[in-house]
Amino acid sequence: MATIQLYNSLTRTVDPFVTYKPGVVRMYTCGPTVYHYAHIGNLRTYLMEDVLDRFLRWSGYDVRRIMNITDVGHLTSDADTGEDKMLAGARREHKTVLEIAKFYTDAFFEDCRKLRIRRPDVVQPATGCVPEMIRLVEGLLEKGFAYEAGGNIYFDTSKLPNYHVFLRHREENLEVGVREGVGEDGNKRNKGDFVLWFTKSKFEDQELKWESPWGLGYPGWHIECSAIAIKYGGERLDLHCGGIDNQFPHHTNEIAQSESYLGHPWCPQWFHVHHLTTEGGKMSKSSGEFLTLSLLEEKGYSAMDYRFFCLQSHYRRSLLFSYPNLDNAKSAYRRLVERVSSVADAAGEPDGNAVAAWRETFASALGDDLNTSMALTVLYDLLKSSETGATKRALVASFDEVLSLGLLDGAAALHTADAPAADGEEDARIRALLDRRAEAKKAKNFAEADAIRDQLKAEGIQIIDTPQGAVWKKL
Ligand code: AMP
Ligand code: ZN
Numbered sequence: 001m002a003t004i005q006l007y008n009s010l011t012r013t014v015d016p017f018v019t020y021k022p023g024v025v026r027m028y029t030c031g032p033t034v035y036h037y038a039h040i041g042n043l044r045t046y047l048m049e050d051v052l053d054r055f056l057r058w059s060g061y062d063v064r065r066i067m068n069i070t071d072v073g074h075l076t077s078d079a080d081t082g083e084d085k086m087l088a089g090a091r092r093e094h095k096t097v098l099e100i101a102k103f104y105t106d107a108f109f110e111d112c113r114k115l116r117i118r119r120p121d122v123v124q125p126a127t128g129c130v131p132e133m134i135r136l137v138e139g140l141l142e143k144g145f146a147y148e149a150g151g152n153i154y155f156d157t158s159k160l161p162n163y164h165v166f167l168r169h170r171e172e173n174l175e176v177g178v179r180e181g182v183g184e185d186g187n188k189r190n191k192g193d194f195v196l197w198f199t200k201s202k203f204e205d206q207e208l209k210w211e212s213p214w215g216l217g218y219p220g221w222h223i224e225c226s227a228i229a230i231k232y233g234g235e236r237l238d239l240h241c242g243g244i245d246n247q248f249p250h251h252t253n254e255i256a257q258s259e260s261y262l263g264h265p266w267c268p269q270w271f272h273v274h275h276l277t278t279e280g281g282k283m284s285k286s287s288g289e290f291l292t293l294s295l296l297e298e299k300g301y302s303a304m305d306y307r308f309f310c311l312q313s314h315y316r317r318s319l320l321f322s323y324p325n326l327d328n329a330k331s332a333y334r335r336l337v338e339r340v341s342s343v344a345d346a347a348g349e350p351d352g353n354a355v356a357a358w359r360e361t362f363a364s365a366l367g368d369d370l371n372t373s374m375a376l377t378v379l380y381d382l383l384k385s386s387e388t389g390a391t392k393r394a395l396v397a398s399f400d401e402v403l404s405l406g407l408l409d410g411a412a413a414l415h416t417a418d419a420p421a422a423d424g425e426e427d428a429r430i431r432a433l434l435d436r437r438a439e440a441k442k443a444k445n446f447a448e449a450d451a452i453r454d455q456l457k458a459e460g461i462q463i464i465d466t467p468q469g470a471v472w473k474k475l
Contacts, residue, residue, distance in 0.1 A: 003016055009247060009271070010165065020236045028240045033086070041277075043112075051311070116303070133197075153197040157193050164252060229267075344408055355398070
């Protein structure tokens with residue numbers, strides 16, 4: 001198995017990837033808070049985690065990936081203040097918390113399906129693991145890492161000398177706690193302490209509550225990930241993933257809870273995806289244009305255009321989203337599919353030595369801290385190379401197990417075209433018409449969509465609708 005190097009947020013260096021049991025990866029992913037649609041920033045995180053998951057499998061690891069679904073306890077401020085996001089979402093839509101949890105969980109996995117993101121092996125909603133969370137909190141109380149105050153149970157961060165592992169913050173710099181923690185919640189002994197279990201809170205109207213040794217209540221946000229990860233991943237995880245904003249307080253608190261409960265180190269490798277940003281700054285569900293995958297589709301982009309856009313950049317850099325940038329990715333992706341189409345039906349046997357050598361090059365690109373843009377370069381180099389069509393086809397299929405760009409599916413739809421390629425100008429004109437047709441279809445203006453199809457047909461051009469959007473060929 002080729003060596004894989006990954007940046008590790010814990011050590012802050014690029015380290016060789018290791019696992020507790022050789023060949024087996026227990027990987028945990030913080031899942032979505034299902035109070036609204038995922039925005040495309042959230043989806044960038046899941047998409048890059050998917051590439052990592054797929055790459056590890058492709059490299060021969062036996063991966064067990066676990067994801068929680070946050071359907072209780074995540075407050076509007078990460079510092080245990082504000083409202084439960086789920087409750088706010090339910091109120092907004094005049095529905096119950098469970099109704100919106102189901103709706104947005106389904107919507108999330110529908111986005112994942114379109115983006116060809118592999119479904120984790122275990123998907124566990126937090127509300128399905130409350131007894132496990134209660135046991136964990138009991139364990140923390142027994143061991144002296146937690147205390148009861150004013151009816152709530154808090155984690156006592158003063159018990160851990162290296163609590164601020166990610167930020168290496170000193171407590172006096174701990175903005176989250178300082179701003180709203182002790183000031184507002186006089187029960188906290190230390191600024192950094194966080195809630196494990198709420199009973200006496202100002203959220204009297206919290207919809208979902210459970211019996212616990214401390215009375216009727218509900219869990220804090222962080223405890224679900226420790227409980228779910230330990231339940232399905234055992235006492236030692238190999239890899240933990242999330243967006244960069246999860247580092248603190250969420251992941252810091254997960255480490256504090258899990259290691260204090262287990263009494264030993266828990267997860268040695270942490271993978272964080274940096275943010276997708278817009279010109280306006282942080283991407284948000286509540287201000288500016290709420291960028292969802294469906295919105296992109298309405299504007300004529302396919303999920304694969306967005307996947308390709310994300311793969312072009314490194315996960316450890318923030319990525320600026322703009323429509324011109326996405327346009328570039330869209331045309332590059334369509335050109336790539338067209339190039340793949342020339343080998344999609346290649347006959348004959350692939351050359352085994354060449355396949356092994358190219359796979360090695362592809363593995364080194366991704367093994368270099370998941371360098372997806374380099375992996376795409378390897379793919380382009382392959383397509384330009386003098387390898388036989390059959391070798392290229394076999395390798396495209398293999399690389400696409402990781403890239404998951406639907407390359408051969410798209411190419412198959414195109415491959416019936418035997419006509420000579422169009423020149424750039426003609427291509428751009430036809431693409432503009434296809435985009436207009438996609439917009440017309442979204443707006444249910446089928447007369448216009450049909451008129452565009454007929455116009456192109458009269459010119460001897462056939463439109464083929466594929467899962468990646470419409471493509472065309474000369475008749
Ligand atoms: P949430 O649904 O708010 O719990 O977030 C789901 C995931 O998306 C978490 O792993 C976040 O860290 C991540 N995330 C939030 N905002 C962004 C963003 N702008 N870009 C990339 N990932 C994000
Ligand atoms: Zn988590």
